[in-house]
Amino acid sequence: MKRAAIIGGTGYGAAELIRLIHLHKYLEVSKIISHSQYGENITTHYPHMHTYMDLKMEALDVRVLANEVDIIFFATPAGIAKELIPQLEGNHVQCIDLSGDLRLPNRDLYQKWYGQLGAPQEILDKAVYGLTEVFPNQIKDAKVVSNPGCFPTASLLGLTPSIKEKIIDTQSIIIDGKTGVSGAGGSPSKMTHFSETNENIQPYKIGKHQHIPEIEHYLSITAGESINATFTTHLIPMTRGLLCTIYGRLTKNITTKEIIHLYQDFYANHPFIRVLEEDQTPTTKNVYGSNFCDISIHVDERTNQLVIVSAIDNLVKGAAGQAIQNANLMNDWKEEEGLAQLPIYP
Template sequence: MKNVGIIGGTGYGAIELIRLLQTHEHMQLKKIISHSQHGEQIAAIYPHLTDFIEDPMQELQIESLKDEVDILFFATPAGIAKEIIPQLAGSTIQCIDLSGDLRLGSPSEYEYWYGKKAAPKQLIDKAVYGLSEIYPEQIKQATIISNPGCFPTSALLGLIPALEKKVILESGIVIDGKTGVSGAGRTPTAMTHYSETNENIKPYKIGKHQHIPEIEQYLTAQAKEPITVAFTTHLVPMTRGLICTMYGQLAKETSTEEVIKQYQSFYENHPFVRVREEGSFPTTKDVYASNYCDIGIHVDQRSNRIIIASVIDNLVKGAAGQAIQNVNLMNGWEETHGLHTIPVYP
């Protein structure tokens, strides 16, 4: 049994970690650390956790972490993990960062897109990008994981097989992303106010979204050619769920049936990616509160394009679930452990 700590214990990502860890036989939650609310009971903030968490949230103390925790999840905003992880040097703690601090290989890129000082290059280079289905062997050897963003998880899982199989051209990729309001976090803003969000749909961060360089970096790595994408995100009036509908120019003559078979072969040993049969397309409800990514594909002969729809739950496969999946890989446990649950429906 490994002892677990969560830093940033009051956000939605942390709450999903707590929920999922309750059923994990190899991990035990020992510490919930909150800078702003240490000393309080988490059930006072989230009453649904009454009777599950007894100890109050704690203040960060690096030395006690080294002695008491084996695995540490950073469910924090960008800018925090990069300051704390170097202080754990010399310990055997496995660190999983759910923020974007270690996702971009270039410090200057991080500073441009995130507007913050980047982590030391040495730390960035030591972190492994935790896209579980694409980099499992690297994850198994890692001690620091940079957990992917929610939109990149959906987009990369949907696009990488098409690039690997040379189905689409490297240029002209368009990604239309839509997410529920929980993706914006718990702190209320004018954008997430009920009267602003209900019965409304909003494009946001056009041309400036911090997930753009992340998607481009890992598509480029897979294609071994520079890739630039047109990526637009939208906020939709639902609590959770995320869909990326993607468009690529066909590189060769093919059919929907043939591409689906290629995708099914690509993901046949990856239990959390489910590729739909021809004519079937996923909805966000199909993966609600689960660690699945469901993918639907259509080859449009008329426009010579492929259309790929990829759905995930932004808080599970897009955050806490994939983080636990990565820990399972890091420790040689069954990849599905603590995660193999039926999605909640309706």
Template structure:
């Protein structure tokens, strides 16, 4: 049984890690670390954890981590992990960062989009991008993982097969993303206030979302050519869930049925990607509280476009579940361990 530390223990990502790791056969939560609330019990903040996490949260002591745990999950805001990870570079710890600190290979890109000083280039070069379905072999050899963002997870899984098979043009790709309120984190703001979000759909960060360069970097990697996307995000009045609807211009004749066969073949060895039959599209409720990504596809002959919808739970496949999936791959365990559960419905 490997011992786990979670740094950033009071956020939604950390709470999902705790919930999912309760089901895991090979990992056990040993330490929950919080900078702002160490000494407090998690149950005092999240009463649903009563009787599950008894020990109070700890203060970070970097020099003791290696002797106390085997795996560290960073469920921290952007700008935290990049300062801690270099201090663990000579350790045997497996580190999985759920923030965006290591996702971009260029420090300049990170500083432009995140507005913070970037991680050292050496650390960026060491980190492996943890989209399990696309980079499994690299993840198996890694000691530092950069867990993908929620929107990029949906967008990359939806678009990668069409680009790799040269079915759509690398130019003119549009992505319409919608996410629940939990995607904004636990800290309340005016935009996440109930009276602002209830019965309302709000576009936000249009042309400025920090996930844009992440999507472009890894789509470009898969397509073997530079790709720019038009990406629009919307906050919708639900707690959790995320769906991207994507549009690409066809460069060769195809049908919905042919494309579905291509996608089914592409993901046939990936247990968490489910391809819908022709004419059926996913909804966020279909993947609620699960690690699945459900994909629906339509070839629109009239406009010569492909339309792809990919739904995930932003806190599971878009964060904590994918982090555990990566840990499974890193340790040679079954990829589905602790994660293969039926989504919560309704």
């Protein structure tokens, strides 16, 4: 059994990590670190954990923590993991960062999009991007993994097979993303206030979203050329769930059925990707509470466009579930360990 610590213990991502690790055969939560709530029991903040969880949150001492755990999950806001992970350099501890601190390949790009100094370049060079289905071999050998953002997860999983097989024009990509309010975290804001979100849809961060360079960078790696994509996010009135509708201009004559078969072959050995049949479309309800990504394909012959729809639970496959999936790969455990559960329905 490996001991896990979660830094940032009162966020939604941390709550999901605790819930999923509870079902894991080889992991246990032994430390929960919270700067604002240390000394309190986790159940004071999350009463739904009563009976199965009885841990007091602790203040952070990196050196002590490194000697007491095997894996650290950084469920922190941007700007924290990049300061802490360098202090663990040379230690045996595996680090999985759920924030955006290590997702971009250089410090200048991070500063441009996140508005603060980036992590030391040597840490960025060592960090592996944890999109499990696309970079599994690199993840297996990594000590530091950067968990992808929720929107990039859905977008990249939806687009990667088409980009790899050169089915669409790489300069024609449009991604229309919609997410529930839990994606903004637990800190209240005017935008996520009930009165603002209820019966309302809001586009936000148009042309400025921090996930834009992440999506473009990893699509460009797959394509072997620089890609720019149009990406617009929308906040919708539900708690969790994320859906991307993606458009790209076709470069060859190909049918919907042929592309579905291509996607099914591409993801054949990846248990959490469900490529739907021709008459099916993803919904957020069908992945709710699970680590699945559902993908549908449609060729619009009239406009010569490929339409891809991908749906995930933003807190599971878009955060905590994928982090545990990466931990499984890093430790040579079965990929589904702790994650093999049906979505919650209805």
